[in-house]
Amino acid sequence: xxxxxxxxxxxxxxxxxxxxxxxxxxxxxxxxxxxxxxxxxxxxxxxxxxxxxxxxxxxxxxxxxxxxxxxxxxxxxxxxxxxxxxxxxxxxxxxxxxxxxxxxxxxxxxxxxxxxxxxxxxxxxxxxxxxxxxxxxxxxxxxxxxxxxxxxxxxxxxxxxxxxxxxxxxxxxxxxxxxxxxxxxxxxxxxxxxxxxxxxxxxxxxxxxxxxxxxxxxxxxxxxxxxxxxxxxxxxxxxxxxxxxxxxxxxxxxxxxxxxxxxxxxxxxxxxxxxxxxxxxxxxxxxxxxxxxxxxxxxxxxxxxxxxxxxxxxxxxxxxxxxxxxxxxxxxxxxxxxxxxxxxxxxxxxxxxxxxxxxxxxxxxxxxxxxx
Amino acid sequence: xxxxxxxxxxxxxxxxxxxxxxxxxxxxxxxxxxxxxxxxxxxxxxxxxxxxxxxxxxxxxxxxxxxxxxxxxxxxxxxxxxxxxxxxxxxxxxxxxxxxxxxxxxxxxxxxxxxxxxxxxxxxxxxxxxxxxxxxxxxxxxxxxxxxxxxxxxxxxxxxxxxxxxxxxxxxxxxxxxxxxxxxxxxxxxxxxxxxxxxxxxxxxxxxxxxxxxxxxxxxxxxxxxxxxxxxx
Ligand code: HEM
Ligand code: SF4
Numbered sequence: 217x218x219x220x221x222x223x224x225x226x227x228x229x230x231x232x233x234x235x236x237x238x239x240x241x242x243x244x245x246x247x248x249x250x251x252x253x254x255x256x257x258x259x260x261x262x263x264x265x266x267x268x269x270x271x272x273x274x275x276x277x278x279x280x281x282x283x284x285x286x287x288x289x290x291x292x293x294x295x296x297x298x299x300x301x302x303x304x305x306x307x308x309x310x311x312x313x314x315x316x317x318x319x320x321x322x323x324x325x326x327x328x329x330x331x332x333x334x335x336x337x338x339x340x341x342x343x344x345x346x347x348x349x350x351x352x353x354x355x356x357x358x359x360x361x362x363x364x365x366x367x368x369x370x371x372x373x374x375x376x377x378x379x380x381x382x383x384x385x386x387x388x389x390x391x392x393x394x395x396x397x398x399x400x401x402x403x404x405x406x407x408x409x410x411x412x413x414x415x416x417x418x419x420x421x422x423x424x425x426x427x428x429x430x431x432x433x434x435x436x437x438x439x440x441x442x443x444x445x446x447x448x449x450x451x452x453x454x455x456x457x458x459x460x461x462x463x464x465x466x467x468x469x470x471x472x473x474x475x476x477x478x479x480x481x482x483x484x485x486x487x488x489x490x491x492x493x494x495x496x497x498x499x500x501x502x503x504x505x506x507x508x509x510x511x512x513x514x515x516x517x518x519x520x521x522x523x524x525x526x527x528x529x530x531x532x533x534x535x536x537x538x539x540x541x542x543x544x545x546x547x548x549x550x551x552x553x554x555x556x557x558x559x560x561x562x563x564x565x566x567x568x569x570x571x572x573x574x575x576x577x578x579x580x581x582x583x584x585x586x587x588x
Numbered sequence: 589x590x591x592x593x594x595x596x597x598x599x600x601x602x603x604x605x606x607x608x609x610x611x612x613x614x615x616x617x618x619x620x621x622x623x624x625x626x627x628x629x630x631x632x633x634x635x636x637x638x639x640x641x642x643x644x645x646x647x648x649x650x651x652x653x654x655x656x657x658x659x660x661x662x663x664x665x666x667x668x669x670x671x672x673x674x675x676x677x678x679x680x681x682x683x684x685x686x687x688x689x690x691x692x693x694x695x696x697x698x699x700x701x702x703x704x705x706x707x708x709x710x711x712x713x714x715x716x717x718x719x720x721x722x723x724x725x726x727x728x729x730x731x732x733x734x735x736x737x738x739x740x741x742x743x744x745x746x747x748x749x750x751x752x753x754x755x756x757x758x759x760x761x762x763x764x765x766x767x768x769x770x771x772x773x774x775x776x777x778x779x780x781x782x783x784x785x786x787x788x789x790x791x792x793x794x795x796x797x798x799x800x801x802x803x804x805x806x807x808x809x810x811x812x813x814x815x816x817x818x819x820x821x
Contacts, residue, residue, distance in 0.1 A: 439753065450742060450762075464644030468632050483630060490762035516763065525763040532628060533767045544767065545629065548774035555778055559785045562703075569703040570793055577795045580593055 224270035227429070231266075234299060241266075244296040251423045251498070252435075253445050265430040272429060273328050273336040275367055276310035279353050279360040280387050280396055281342030284415040285378040286312055291501065292418025310339075311355065322356050329370050337428065338371035340364065343380045343387060344402055345394035352394040364402060373407040373434060374399060377421060379517060382412040382442075389523035400441065407434050410441045414517035417498055420446045442492070451488035451514045454496030457481065475511065485529040486513030493518045596808040599712055601676050601801055609666045610802055616659035617776055620732075623652040628770050653740065660733050663726075676713030682723040684716075692716035700789070708794050710813055718786075721779075728775045735759060735769040 225233070231241055242263060249258035278286075290298045290313075309325040316324055328336060342360075345352035350359030358366075368374060376399045379385035388396040400408050411424055424443055427435045435443040452458065460466070460480040467475045467484050480486070488496075491514050495506040507514055513529075516522040526533030532543040567574065602610075626648050635642065670679035684690055696717040699709045709715060714722065737748075738755035739762060759765045791798040801807045809817075 439757070453742075459639045462646035463639040463642035464630060464633055464646075464648070465635060465639055465642070466630055466632065474634070483632075487763070490766065519761055519763060521761075521763070526767070532770060533763070544771040544774060545625075548771075548777065551774065551778055552781065555781050559782070562701075563785075563789070565703050566789065566793065569705050570708070572706045573708060573793060577793075581795070584593065 226268060226270055227266040230271060231296065231299065236296065236299075240296065244294050247294050248423060248426045251419050251445075252427055262426060262430045265432075269429060269432075272372075273332045274339060274425075275325060275328060275336055275371075276339040277341065277363065277367060278311045278355075279340065279342030279344050279364070279380070280394070281378065281380045281385075283312055283341070285341045285380075285421070286310070288415035288418045289377075289421045290418070292422045294422070297418070297422040325367075329367065333370040335372055336370065337373055337375060337425070338367050339375045339377055340381045340399050341377040343384045343396040343398055345387075346397050346402075347393070347395035361402065364399070368403045368406055371406060373409065373428065374403060375424065375428075376400070376408060376410045376412075378416055379412045379414045379522070382410040383520040385414055386523050389521075408441055409434055409437065409443060412442065412447075412518040413493060416518070417446075417494060417500060419498055420494055438492075446494040446498075447492045447518070449492065449494070449497070451491045451493050451496050451508070452486075454494075455488055455508055456496065457508060470511070481508060481511075481513035482531065484513055485515070485527065485531060487516035487519070487522070487525075488514040491516040491519050595811040596796075597811055597814045599807050599809060599814075600674075600805055601713055601807045602805040603674055603677065604805070605665075605669050606673060606677050607802055607805055609662055609669065612658065612662050613666075616655045616662065617780070619651060619655035620659060621773055621776055623648050623655065624770070624773055627652060653743075656733075656736055656740070659729075660737075663729050663733065681714045681719040682726065684720060689716050689720075693720060700786075710794070710809065712807060712809060712817065725775075725779055728772055728779075732769065732772050732776075735765050735772070739765050739769060 228241065232238075242259070245262040245266065246259040248262055252258065254261070276286075292298065309321065309328065311321075314321055314324075342353075344350070344360045344364055346361055350361040353360040355363060376382045380387070380396075381399045384392070384396045384398050387394065388398070400410070409424060411421055413420075420443075423445065424435060427443075427445075435445060438444050438447060452461075455461075457478065457480045460478070461482055465474065465477075465479045467479045467481050469475070470484060482489070486508065488508065493514075495514070496508070499506045499509070515528045516525065519525070530543075532545065627645075630645060633644070667679075669677055670682075684693070692711070693716040696709050696711075696715045698704050699707045700715075700717075734752060734755050737752035738759070740749045741751075741753045741756075744750065756762055756765055759768050787798055790796075797806060797808045
């Protein structure tokens, strides 16, 4: 951080400038420490980091996506979260929220990329279409593929927001006409953090960013590159309907008595047992609710291929190649029937074709019986 | 062959560990298929009792996991016994290593499946075709154990189950794992149906104690056949 035109203000300075009191600031640090699962001293660590570190520039790119990640982010429970990143404090470029437009905006981005080479955080929302030279997503006359490569080159780390950037989400569902591709398949040699979900929880997104700012390094990631603090448990593991699951009490249809009683949604297709996310623990919209609490099963939005992984309202996937309503059990039952028929035919044929053999055995046995 | 009486020789084919393995395997597989099917398709229950007084689904899953451990370690034991057991238990019965193996497989197919008239195939231990099919069942065991433990990894804190976590990448996360795990169950069911039938078939057509062999370990072959096999080896 040497040749910057002016000394950049710290996060704390920026926030004070925006009218936040020290008290608000400390509350924010405490909230974040709790979300990140830090020990008691964590709040102080965060506070100290935000007071000392000059703001880290953020470039936030939008490709094939619906902006639900940005929406989720700006609704994260603490207002400072939105202010600290979105409200011009750090965000040097983002198509949906920046004030500038056209050439001006592109110039601002180019400047950030040059001035802060190797320092800025690149946030990517959306997947990148690679079919037909990437024509399916172009911004400012450049294809998404080129924009990504160019912006990734000088990034300190890349944050993949949402399932689109992490695994392709709906646009990469079969047959994936635009060859929508997640970021980790296109960028090599950069630290990449995946924050999947459609969208991810706002507090989770904020938590990951705050972690990077406070500790200056990536949070601990799991085997697929998701922050362990938020993705190490299945929705099922923190679900408040879990006692009904263990008791074997299930909703059969959405309008039955069991649904009214709040039983487990497993039989109406809840994918909580296969889905890694923090919805059950953190919930949404300031901890108000989450899909299961609202009476609908989890459909696994943060898991790879969740669109292709079978019907939303049933547990079992369709069996590939056997039509829409086929699942492994239906095919298995038919196969068992065919096998039984085959066996019956074989048994009859055996008696005909091996008549003499069987006859001899029986005779030999009978003879011995008489002799005794 | 006319109705002359045969002298039979008693051969000790299945040693006690093989028989114990077999029946433990049966128990475990039945338990796993039943509980597994229920996990995939839970019964609909209307109940007035509080959830805190019931643990039905938890119990079903618990049985599945206990049986899974039995199944797995029993399987590991059988592999070990394939190296130290008698010649009928040896791993070479399951892997085609020479031309003779393939020749015998063809014989079994023509005699027992296409039912060549009034012929019988005589083999003391596994016949070649059966052995080869057991090879595939071992593969299915492996698939079921790998996918099962990968699913189990997140419910367990034992390093052993956690060691299977890498599998979920191959099968496309837990969704794919579950579907494969479920579909493979049907292989076990179909195999069991055919297997039981064929045991009866052999007992009926050959009269050498096929069914009871897995009880006492004995099979009985004709003196002439015994001499013939003896010379061949
Ligand atoms: C003969 C062998 C086995 C059969 C036939 C079998 C069958 C099944 C079936 C049908 C399911 C339900 C899948 C679904 O949700 O649709 C299941 C679930 C499961 N099985 Fe197995 N299984 C076998 C062996 C194993 C083994 C060796 C393990 C190892 C621990 C295992 C662990 C599991 C687990 C963890 C689940 C998921 C349970 C849950 O969601 O709570 N299984 N099994
Ligand atoms: S509602 Fe879904 S996540 Fe909750 S216990 Fe039932 S299956 Fe698990």
